[in-house]
Amino acid sequence: MTLKNLRILMFAMCLALLTVVSTRVSPAREDAAGPTEAELWPTPEPTPEPPPPTLEPTEEPVIDLEAELPGVDLNAWYLKLVNNDNSLSASFSPENVTAIRGGIYSQYFDSRAIERLEAMLDGAEAAGYEVYVRTAYRxxxxxxxxxxxxxxxxxxxxxxxxxxxxxxxxxxxxxxxxSEHQLGLCADIMDSAQTPLDAEQAARLPLLLWLQEHCAEYGFIYRYPKEKQDITGWYEPWHFRYVGEDAARYMADKNLCLEEFYALSSGA
Ligand SMILES: [Zn+2]
Missing domain, CATH: 1.10.10 (Arc Repressor Mutant, subunit A)
Structure with a gap:
């Protein structure tokens, strides 16, 4: 090979090398221009449709109250349900009744629960309220x-x-x-004999608010609140019913009226 040929060959090799380098560099220049629109706003992957819910009938769980609440016997004398669909016979009367607070209201209560009623009345008085029992056993x-x-x-x-x-x-x-009053287990309690029985007004009486809050401690329930009227048929902020402490606390905790309490039990 002549010197001239060698120079031509070396020149050709340099040219080839330059071409390679320039093709390698050019994409980098494109990158430097920034991400493409497709990279900035990627088309979101279509999310697959959720499978349709299986249409199995949902059954209300039946709670066995007697098992869940030891000591609660739905057939007990203090848990009897009385309403338009569950009436008492004309001959029904409580086993024994006793005059409330020695007869100062001329009202009577089931002797087996009168101590709890009087303890509740004492509690209300100790909290600073006037208490008057309008009607109890009827x-x-x-x-x-x-x-x-x-x-x-x-x-x-x-x-x-x-x-x-x-x-x-x-x-x-x-x-x-x-009427539940035939059981001898409920009392219409007001702050005086004169206060008119107007439900909306009575609902704001501090005495009745105190009783609603504390009655379960004595085994009583606020039997006819407004929000349960479509179930019970009545709205009476003054009417308190003895059901025993276990059941009373359960109903108060779960915001159940007596009809709902019964509906929960497997035996009802
Ligand atoms: Zn009443």
Whole structure:
């Protein structure tokens, strides 16, 4: 090989080397220009549709209250459910009744639970409230007198058939046999004999707010709150019912009325 040929060869090799280097460098220049639009705004991967829920019927769990709450016997005398669908016979009366606080209100209560009622009244007084028991035990006959009397007044005042008046009276007075007062286990408690029984006003009475908060400690429930009226049929902020402490605390904790408490049990 001549010297001239050697120079040509070396020149060709340098040229080839330069070409390689320049092709390697050029993509780097493109990178320096920044990420592409596709890299900045990547098209999101389509999320797969969730599988349709399986349409299995959801059954309400049945709670066996007698098993869950030892000491709660649904057939016990203090847990009897009385309402429009569960009425007492005309001959039903409590085993024994005793005058509340020695008869100062002329009202009677089931002798087996009167101590708990009086302890609750003492508790309210110790908290600074005046206490007055308007009605407690009411025998079937007394309820009948009140109910039929009301129906008669409605019939005469409105000039309507007696049967129709009876249906109207049911909105204001419990039909004989359907009043819990026949059990001797509930008390209508107010701050005086004169305070009118207006539910909306009574609901704001500090005494009744105290009783609603503390009644479970004595084995009582606030039986007819407004939010349960569609179940119980009544709204009576003054009406407290003895059910025993276990059941009372359970119902208060879970915000259940007596009808709901029964519905939870497997035996109901
Ligand atoms: Zn009552």
């Amino acid at each position: 025998p079937y006959k007394s309820q009948a007198t009140i109910f039929y009397g009301r129906a008669t007044v409605i019939s005469e005042n409105q000039g309507i058939e007696y049967a129709e008046a009876e249906q109207m009276a049911r909105k204001f007075v419990a039909y004989p046999g359907t």
